[in-house]
Amino acid sequence: MKKIITLILSAILLMTTFLTGCGSKDNNDEQVNKDGVEDKQWSGTVKVQMIGEFKMKDSTDPVSGTKTKGVHVLKEEFERTHPGATVEFVLMGWDSYQQKTQAMLMSGEADVYQVPGISNFASQDLLEPLASYIEKDKYDLDAYIDGQIDGWKAMSSSDENLEIYGLPVLGDTRVIVYDKKLFDDWGVEYLSESPSIDEILEKAKKMTGKNPVTGEQNFGIIFRGKYASDVAMNISESLGGTWGSGFLWKDMKINFNSKEMIQALNYTKEALNYAPRGILSSQGSELFLKENNNIAMNIRTAPGFMKAIYSTGLGDRYDAALLFVNPDKGMGQAFSGSPCSIGKASENKELAWEYLKFTGSEYYQKYLWDEYMALPVLKSAREWESIKAVPQMDVMLRSMSLLWTPRYPYRSGQPRYILATNVEKALLGEMSPEEALNNAQKEAEDWLKEQCK
Numbered sequence: 001m002k003k004i005i006t007l008i009l010s011a012i013l014l015m016t017t018f019l020t021g022c023g024s025k026d027n028n029d030e031q032v033n034k035d036g037v038e039d040k041q042w043s044g045t046v047k048v049q050m051i052g053e054f055k056m057k058d059s060t061d062p063v064s065g066t067k068t069k070g071v072h073v074l075k076e077e078f079e080r081t082h083p084g085a086t087v088e089f090v091l092m093g094w095d096s097y098q099q100k101t102q103a104m105l106m107s108g109e110a111d112v113y114q115v116p117g118i119s120n121f122a123s124q125d126l127l128e129p130l131a132s133y134i135e136k137d138k139y140d141l142d143a144y145i146d147g148q149i150d151g152w153k154a155m156s157s158s159d160e161n162l163e164i165y166g167l168p169v170l171g172d173t174r175v176i177v178y179d180k181k182l183f184d185d186w187g188v189e190y191l192s193e194s195p196s197i198d199e200i201l202e203k204a205k206k207m208t209g210k211n212p213v214t215g216e217q218n219f220g221i222i223f224r225g226k227y228a229s230d231v232a233m234n235i236s237e238s239l240g241g242t243w244g245s246g247f248l249w250k251d252m253k254i255n256f257n258s259k260e261m262i263q264a265l266n267y268t269k270e271a272l273n274y275a276p277r278g279i280l281s282s283q284g285s286e287l288f289l290k291e292n293n294n295i296a297m298n299i300r301t302a303p304g305f306m307k308a309i310y311s312t313g314l315g316d317r318y319d320a321a322l323l324f325v326n327p328d329k330g331m332g333q334a335f336s337g338s339p340c341s342i343g344k345a346s347e348n349k350e351l352a353w354e355y356l357k358f359t360g361s362e363y364y365q366k367y368l369w370d371e372y373m374a375l376p377v378l379k380s381a382r383e384w385e386s387i388k389a390v391p392q393m394d395v396m397l398r399s400m401s402l403l404w405t406p407r408y409p410y411r412s413g414q415p416r417y418i419l420a421t422n423v424e425k426a427l428l429g430e431m432s433p434e435e436a437l438n439n440a441q442k443e444a445e446d447w448l449k450e451q452c453k
Helices: 002-013 072-081 097-107 118-123 131-137 180-186 197-206 225-238 259-274 305-311 349-359 362-372 379-383 393-400 414-427 433-451
Strands: 045-051 086-092 112-114 167-171 175-179 217-222 295-301 318-321 337-342
Touching: 045 097, 045 349, 072 086, 072 349, 072 362, 086 097, 097 112, 097 118, 112 349, 118 337, 131 349, 167 349, 175 180, 175 393, 180 217, 180 295, 197 217, 197 259, 197 295, 217 259, 225 259, 225 295, 225 414, 259 414, 259 433, 305 318, 318 393, 337 349, 349 362, 362 379, 379 393, 414 433
Parallel strands: 045 086, 045 112, 217 295
Antiparallel strands: 112 337, 167 337, 175 295, 175 318
16 A cells, blocks of 8 residues: 555656546457457557647656656557557647647548547547447447546537547546645534535635634635636536536527526625635635645635645645535536547548547556546546545546536637626626626627627
């Protein structure tokens, strides 16, 4: 166990700003020997595009000394299990990844692509539909965490329904992270596993003021002002609201000014009373996750928080709770992460499909977890000793199974920014919540009408 925990902590030190997740279990082809090597002799090269901090060769962090295996190990394993096949990687960072991926897909530069913007590419008919491949191989989609397949469904220009164009590879989610020490200082009970917005605001209010133990000024809550509209949307879901319906612009109906959304924005505005000044400009959270932290809770926190707490020895001090879900639908908050797809222009689709299945193997998923602490999307990950060694991962994995599916389609167009702008105006006091959301509704509906001309 010591060795496992050491590996976990080393991996945490290496974590970067990372969209994460994927998974599959027991999806091995029947035509393999006991070493996992296929009897079939393959030929050709599969080119794989990956986005993130990946490197081909092993590397060593200059500060921590932590070593990370390069993606050459993925190449070696795939080539070992697929005799005669060759893997070539095209590695890129997150900078302008959408435009770069678009250019690659149009020119057929690779076979397999990491496509967080899958709906955009599918609508341009740049991706290969996967239903026939899945059916032919009887590929087990149930091996993935609930919702991960549905979350990445998309539509081509000719589809009438959502279809599978990608398999999840890098998982992601948001959770509530709280400082147990501050809760103890104030004599406030820890958050329940799935707290309501009323519980959060009640406890945030109690912990705003002069800390009774340290005498320092404390604040009950923080969130990134940039994503205030996502916070409000998620709160509205807990009140029974939904973002709307439809997937294509021509079919889309939005509920930006629903009674649940108005109530949720009022809750969001109330939260400002218990937050540091500067929250709307993404300031005030500088001490959170540190030894001298002064904020009790951070809602809608990305997985990267684990890097901070474990690298500084504070892993036992901070805990996580689930964000909000719609009580009727059993899901909530924006779906995120990255899937992998086959380019429509690929000339080696059979081998590309083999690689897609490889991304859902435990070997591939454990590589991402062990080396980058990327959230796995396999149900079987819960049984990994290295996952069990990180207590916060229980909440993280459960949160991934509760994400809203299909993804909020309005976020891939102007309505996302229309809502964000008007929510900010309400939080700044320039408009009332009801006025701001009525304005957002009208502007978004006008934009949607323009897309149908």
